[in-house]
Amino acid sequence: MEQIKLWKIESDAVLKISKKPLDYEHRLEKWLIEDISILSPNLAVIGSQIITPHGKRIDILAINSVGELVIIELKRNITYREIIAQVLDYATWIKDLDYDELSNILNKYGKSEYKDIEDFFTATFDKAADDIEFNSDHKMVIVGSDIDDSTVRIIKYLADEPYSVNINAVNFNYFKDADGHEFLAQAFVMPEENITEESRSKKRKRAKSIITTLFELGKLKIGQKVYLKPAIDQGYPKDKVCATIANDNQACLERLGDDNLYTFSGLRRTLIEELALKEVRKNWGFGVRKDWVDEKMKSLSELLDD
16 A cells, blocks of 8 residues: 655645554544544444454444445454454344344444434434435445555455455554644545445446336336235234325325325335334335235235236
């Protein structure tokens, strides 16, 4: 990784600031937890020192503004082989965390006043969480004061095509001037945007939503009624869990006596909460496809396959 040099401009003179060796990872971890923006904007810390079921400890777990999880691990005094293996190991657990598990981590290891991951996300990013699919993908970031060339080489290999693993590293260089002022300089191995923007791998896999496709095929139409099947299965009458398609946008559902328009996923969550449905995962990614049915009790997935 390229060496960063720093100068201070004082009284029209340029003074070089010396880079100092300092074992300050414990300070860096504290700074990141208190203000994650020094790493990258559009991140929020869910928790720190999170113990996995395998007895490992993740330094920091964050979430970005598109709902993806970000594993942040400080390099400390271990080899590049160890740190890369470590973050990949953590990713094998992180990838399967669901909505409730994320809320539990937030409560146990976080410092937020919010107890629900959706409330935390909305308050942090000032962004409605209705259409956010939490943990739809995840990323890994290695942070240190001395990211060596071997680590950089492997990260670039994994992150580039054709593998496109969502991994990056950030080098924080520490400087101190003659007056005792301290400075941090930051340098990413890969572009910083790959932490906060939607993953390239997800973009490649992402197609049109099932709702958009069904409208285009004419299998969903304005005026058509749809029903939440899990509620019917638990004894609720169809008219209580009915919605009418009011337009062909994403927020297209209306229900009797309610002036709001809902997305399929948003109304599904609302009904699950209102009716306190048992054994129904509120934020299950395929809930829209499986749980909404038409008059003939065909699910959206079945309509798509017809």
